[in-house]
Amino acid sequence: MSEHVNLTHLQRLEAEAIHIMREVVAEAEKPVMLYSVGKDSAVMLHLARKAFYPSPPPFPLLHVDTTWKFQAMYELRNEMAERSGMELLVYQNPEAKERGINPFDHGALHTDMWKTEGLKQALDLYGFDAAFGGARRDEEKSRAKERVFSFRTASHGWDPKNQRPELWNLYNARKKKGESIRVFPISNWTELDVWQYIHLEDIPIVPLYFSEKRPTVERDGMLLMVDDERFPLAEGEEPVMRSIRFRTLGCYPLTGAVESEAATLPEVIQETLLTTTSERQGRAIDKDEGGAGMEKKKQEGYF
Amino acid sequence: MADTATNDPVYKTDALIAEDIDTYLSTHQHKTMLRFITCGSVDDGKSTLIGRLLYDSKMIFEDQLAALENDSKRVGTQGQEIDFALLVDGLAAEREQGITIDVAYRFFNTEKRKFIVADCPGHEQYTRNMITGASTADLAVILVDARKGVLVQTRRHSYLCNLIGIKNIVLAVNKMDLVDYSEEVFDKIVADYSEFAKSIGIESFTAMPISGFKGDNITKAPSANTPWYKGPSLVDHLETVEVRSAEDQDKPFRMPVQWVNRPNLDFRGFSGLIATGGVKPGDAVRVLPSGKTSTVKSVVTFDGELDEAVAGQSVTLTLDDEIDCSRGNVLSVADNPPEVSDQFEASIVWLADEDLIVGRNYWLKLGTQTVSAAVQEPKYKVDVNTMEHLAAKTLSLNEIGVAELFTDKSIVFEAYQQNRALGGFILIDKITNQTVAAGMLNFSLRRAQNVHWQPTDITRADHAAMKNQKPRVLWFTGLSGSGKSTIANEVEKRLALMNRHTFLLDGDNVRHGLNKDLGFTEADRIENIRRVGEVAKLMTDAGLIVLTAFISPFRAERQMVRDMLAEDEFIEIFVDTPLEVAEERDVKGLYKKARSGQLKNFTGIDSPYEAPESPEIRVNTVEMTPEEAAEHIVRAILPLK
Structure with a gap:
């Protein structure tokens, strides 16, 4: 061939993610896709549909639910599961449920019980040996160093100093019974890549990413949205309608909104590019434990 | 920022983003991607350079910058200046020790390209991490401290980059600000490196004088401090160098098959990432290793069928015939297949x-x-x-x-x-x-x-049928003195009485002949078992029931023999005797010798015994006599046909 086809960066990233997903399906016994309903999950799900077309993706979706997600997220979750033809598994940690663990009263324990413990319990319950996650290396410092195939001990621990070397596109999926791997097919995507891909491929995302007038309160410098009646208002506190949107979606009482007028995807991307703060800045989780918050959480089994 | 950068950041067009986001997006959409690594000695300033690239391309946000300023004052190594290295050293242990342990991947964009940078550790003990980072790179930036010149580590990293096949090498002579931007110093380093590079087979490289800390020749060249420099800036070079995927497209078509896609009886596709070359419907292809040929019917993707696909794309191919092809096979152009x-x-x-x-x-x-x-x-x-x-x-x-x-x-x-x-x-x-x-x-x-396999007319099935038995290997494993040979001998006697054709391979006996050249090091013990495995396999081909009595202490080698044989022909028999009991018996006096240090590498004493995790048969010689154990084994392997 004399003429070269110039593959764009998104085409190369897409091909890489598809290759990774097919390797997992070929080598793992029981894979699952962790689906958090955020934009990264949306892209990952879309890539899975591409990877196995015309077959539906040969694994279920798992939503580790905290019961504190935004209502709009639950709606999109159910719709997307139906559209992809995949089984949707929803898991809620029964102990957290029983003890009424919530982000207002329990702080860090909320994330630990619902998400970290909930995820471990769900993986053990179903016996999944490989779990796809939508984490990206540009999100956070310890993630920048994590492998695409990230090995976890039988107790779900991550040992950052003893990661398996990962060469070329040869992934080592071997493990003993009880051990598992977390696989991150969009490791090499940036926030801008994700947005651009959503735009190009017209991938449905939660409307909360777009600006709209929503009831909010301001606390500790964070704008929180009052998504339902469970939100405890302090004395004299009144929700204020503000034009806001979210750059990242977690549990609604833990996710800070930004004031914004960006109501379309190009406007959102424009705002993302011109912004001066990083994406996870709105998340309380990264601020725990000094600089090593995420690394520590991951060692304990957080996704 | 306390900084005297001579170049303004130029590679992000804020104006276009603000004025015409749609145009910006369509430009960005058509960018290509370059993966590169930075390597060099410990203090050559790799992390600083990457920090600089991220900072200049505005990939560092205000909150990160605030945290960085804070960290720089606390644990930084640059006095009151910003220590960019802290941006890329992500693990707690790295920040504490001020060194890079693992590869960190970083991302930035310019107007022409998206870049993925693997920042690789410099210490010799992290060579494996460097190889990891280099394996996916199109280009390597090898940093040299202008004050120190070409060092041992510079040579090592260049050698590794060349070994892993990186064709584009940039020799970045860094910290030029600390040698007064001297052309002479630069030329000397380039000449030294050139000589070395030639000696290890690096045909060409691009050298440039830079300062990661001050910003010289990073985005614009020549910087005011190096008017004598005639080459491109680092970013210019990274933006224009040819990426490997273009070269891969010129090679013959190959696609390792990852997964067979069978949603229903009417569709059978072969999914994979095209490694080299391109493929179109109608192309003649060959399946390796079988060598069977077929024709490509369609190139299937979620976005519709393609007229052509090239190296670097993940696709699903359907073929005209129903030929045998599965994961592990390689689809290739028919007239030029791989070996x-x-x-x-x-x-x-x-x-x-x-x-x-x-x-x-x-x-x-x-x-x-x-x-x-x-x-x-x-x-x-x-x-x-x-x-x-x-x-x-x-x-x-x-x-x-x-x-x-x-x-x-x-x-x-x-x-x-x-x-x-x-x-x-x-x-x-x-x-x-x-x-x-x-x-x-x-x-x-x-x-x-x-060397080819010679087909024989009398097959192994014929041999077995003549002996009226199913060939098998009864593999006795256990500590020295556990009773393997005694029990195996009892089992063979019983099988002989049942008119079975058997042969007993005994560890000690084999070492007098076939394996007399082998000692007791780990490697020799493995070779010992490999040869016994091969002999046992030949004997099963001849239709025999083979009994082997070898300590065979390592799981991996027992598995190796199992893998040599047909599915149910390997029967692992664990002669389970506690070490104290075997040592107490000490029939051959070997434990005493081992304990006194006269005998090295003795299993159970100074060499490990890895007990079988799920043997087909286990006999406990504390509770059973050799005769009882033999009875138990014979009953467990019935029927013999």
Whole structure:
């Protein structure tokens, strides 16, 4: 061939993610896709549909639910599961449920019980040996160093100093019974890549990413949205309608909104590019434990 | 920022983003991607350079910058200045020790390209991390401190980059600000490096004088401080250098099959990532290793069928005929297929704390093929600091050597120099599942090509039928003095009375003849078992029931013999005797010798015994007499046909 086809960066990233997903399906016994309903999950799900077309993706979706997600997220979750033809598994940690663990009263324990413990319990319950996650290396410092195939001990621990070397596109999926791997097919995507891909491929995302007038309160410098009646208002506190949107979606009482007028995807991307703060800045989780918050959480089994 | 950058950041067009986001997006959409690594000695300023690239391309946000300023004052190494290294050293241990341990991947964009940078650690003990980062890179930036010139580490990293096949090398002479931007200093370093590069086979490289800290020649060249420099800025060069995927498209079509896509009876597609070349409907293709040919019917994707697909794309191909093809096979252009072989010469980089065990079977993964492979004694290892070839019995962590390698099944391959996807492999320990080595196939050994299997008219089934029995290997394993030989002998007597054709291979006896050249080192013990396995296999071909009595202490080697035989022909019998009991018996007086230090590498004393995890049969010689144990075994293997 004399003429070269110039593959764009998104085409190369897409091909890489598809290759990774097919390797997992070929080598793992029981894979699952962790689906958090955020934009990264949306892209990952879309890539899975591409990877196995015309077959539906040969694994279920798992939503580790905290019961504190935004209502709009639950709606999109159910719709997307139906559209992809995949089984949707929803898991809620029964102990957290029983003890009424919530982000207002329990702080860090909320994330630990619902998400970290909930995820471990769900993986053990179903016996999944490989779990796809939508984490990206540009999100956070310890993630920048994590492998695409990230090995976890039988107790779900991550040992950052003893990661398996990962060469070329040869992934080592071997493990003993009880051990598992977390696989991150969009490791090499940036926030801008994700947005651009959503735009190009017209991938449905939660409307909360777009600006709209929503009831909010301001606390500790964070704008929180009052998504339902469970939100405890302090004395004299009144929700204020503000034009806001979210750059990242977690549990609604833990996710800070930004004031914004960006109501379309190009406007959102424009705002993302011109912004001066990083994406996870709105998340309380990264601020725990000094600089090593995420690394520590991951060692304990957080996704 | 307290900084005297001579160049304004130029590679992000804020104006266009603000004024016309749609145009910006369509430009960005058509960008290509370049993956590169930065390497060099410990204090050559790699992390600072990456920090600079991120900062200048505005990939550092205000909150990160605030945290960075804070950290710089607390633990930074640049006084009151910003320590960019803290941006990229992500692990807690790295920030504490001020060194880079693992590869960090960073991302930035310019107007023309998206970049993925692997920041690789400089210390020799992290060679394996560097190799990891280099394996996916199109280009390497090798940093040299202008004050220090070409160092041992510069040579090592250049050698590794060349070994892994990186064609584009940039020699970045850094910290030019600390040598008064001297052209003379720069020229001297380039001349030194040039001589060295030629000696290891690097044909060309691009040299540039920079200061990562001050910003000279990073985005714009020449900087005011280096008017004598005539080449491009680092960013200009990164934006325009040709990426490897273009070169891959010129090679013949190859696609390792990852997965067979069968949603229903009417559709059967072969999914994979095209490694080299391109493919169109109507193309004649060949399936390797079978060699069967067919024609491409369609190139299927979620976005519709394609007229053509090229290297770097993940696709699903359908063929005109229903030919046999599955994961591990390679689809190739019909008239120029890759080779198939089971014996190779390979360059191997050892990545594990435990040394290579010569002769042991490891999993070898190459493309989508996984087979058992044994590495022979290295021909030599390379002193990565002097490039000298040294004699070697094994390979240890971070060592690089050349050795022959045998696989248990033929694999489809090409020399690494021609095709990374079909020449690069990893070795995986069968017990720990760790990735222990990375390797590159250089060529297949002639003898593999010239030795063929001779088909015989009287088959192994005929041999077995004549003896009216099902051939099997009864593999007795256990500590010395556990009673293996005694029990095996009892079992054979019983089988003889039942008119069965048997043969007992005894550990001690075999070492008088077939294996008298072997000692008791780990490697020799593995070879001992391999030969016994091969002999036992020949005997089963002849229709015999083979009994073997060997300590065979390692799980990996028992598994190796199991893998040589048909599915249910290997019966592992664990003669389970506690060490105290075997030592108490000490029939041959060997435990006493071992305890007194006269006998080295004695199993159970100073060499491990790895007990079977799920043997077919277990006999407990504390509770059973040898006769009872033999009865138990014979009953367990009935019927014999």
